[in-house]
Amino acid sequence: MMDTGLNGSIVLVTGGAGGIGQAICKEFAAEGAKVIIHYNNSEENANSLADEIDGFTTKANLTNEKETISMFEGIISRYGKIDICIANAGYYPLEASPLWEIDLDRWNSTIQNNLNVTVNTAKQFLLNAKNIGTGSLILIGSTAGIYGEAGHSDYAAAKGAITTGLLMSLKNEVATIGNIRVNAVAPGWTITPKKVEHGINENTINLATATMALKKLATPEDVARVCVSLSSDIISGHVTGQVIEVAGGMEGRLIYS
Numbered sequence: 214m215m216d217t218g219l220n221g222s223i224v225l226v227t228g229g230a231g232g233i234g235q236a237i238c239k240e241f242a243a244e245g246a247k248v249i250i251h252y253n254n255s256e257e258n259a260n261s262l263a264d265e266i267d268g269f270t271t272k273a274n275l276t277n278e279k280e281t282i283s284m285f286e287g288i289i290s291r292y293g294k295i296d297i298c299i300a301n302a303g304y305y306p307l308e309a310s311p312l313w314e315i316d317l318d319r320w321n322s323t324i325q326n327n328l329n330v331t332v333n334t335a336k337q338f339l340l341n342a343k344n345i346g347t348g349s350l351i352l353i354g355s356t357a358g359i360y361g362e363a364g365h366s367d368y369a370a371a372k373g374a375i376t377t378g379l380l381m382s383l384k385n386e387v388a389t390i391g392n393i394r395v396n397a398v399a400p401g402w403t404i405t406p407k408k409v410e411h412g413i414n415e416n417t418i419n420l421a422t423a424t425m426a427l428k429k430l431a432t433p434e435d436v437a438r439v440c441v442s443l444s445s446d447i448i449s450g451h452v453t454g455q456v457i458e459v460a461g462g463m464e465g466r467l468i469y470s
């Protein structure tokens with residue numbers, strides 16, 4: 214088994230109580246990292262996960278810059294630093310609507326709860342990384358941001374901005390302040406408890422996997438392991454500015470009514 218060198222690292226996972234977030238937290242804990250589980254609404258899930266992995270929970274509304282700053286200050290005063298940040302928090306509007314039916318409130322809310330949340334998180338993490346001269350930041354995007362997603366142009370636009378303009382700018386900016394790497398992971402169709410709850414039928418799976426080489430949906434663990442690999446300086450020390458799709462070789466999305 215390869216040593217990832219992550220033992221003893223301080224890792225912050227935003228949205229750590231969600232389906233993919235929980236898997237990321239568990240995977241880092243298995244490598245011996247100290248995991249900080251950020252949540253906004255899912256207090257119960259965050260606390261039970263913290264008990265399971267000997268982690269630490271922190272609550273913040275990351276759309277609010279003041280709350281984001283105070284969350285980072287709290288973590289740093291407790292642990293002295295943050296080595297790795299997985300900017301996983303986001304929000305997917307359940308209703309599929311074409312752009313002309315998306316009102317400004319929904320559009321702004323989706324941008325705020327995906328792009329702005331990621332920007333606030335990245336900003337505070339990189340201020341901390343600048344002080345210690347090292348760090349790994351992983352932005353969680355989506356294949357929706359790469360191939361588009363009919364009915365969710367708001368979500369696709371926010372995630373697309375994260376994995377293009379934001380990622381490519383940050384990886385260049387951090388190069389001047391130390392050994393800091395910024396990468397992104399773009400999950401495709403992933404079986405999370407939320408998706409199971411809202412019902413996934415065979416037809417949906419057939420549509421989802423139609424352009425995939427691997428005819429199966431990802432598990433949250435598939436996404437989590439890529440986050441661990443990218444965060445490890447031993448495995449990925451010369452990798453920055455990359456978007457890794459965890460999507461079974463997807464080449465696009467089928468458009469269906």
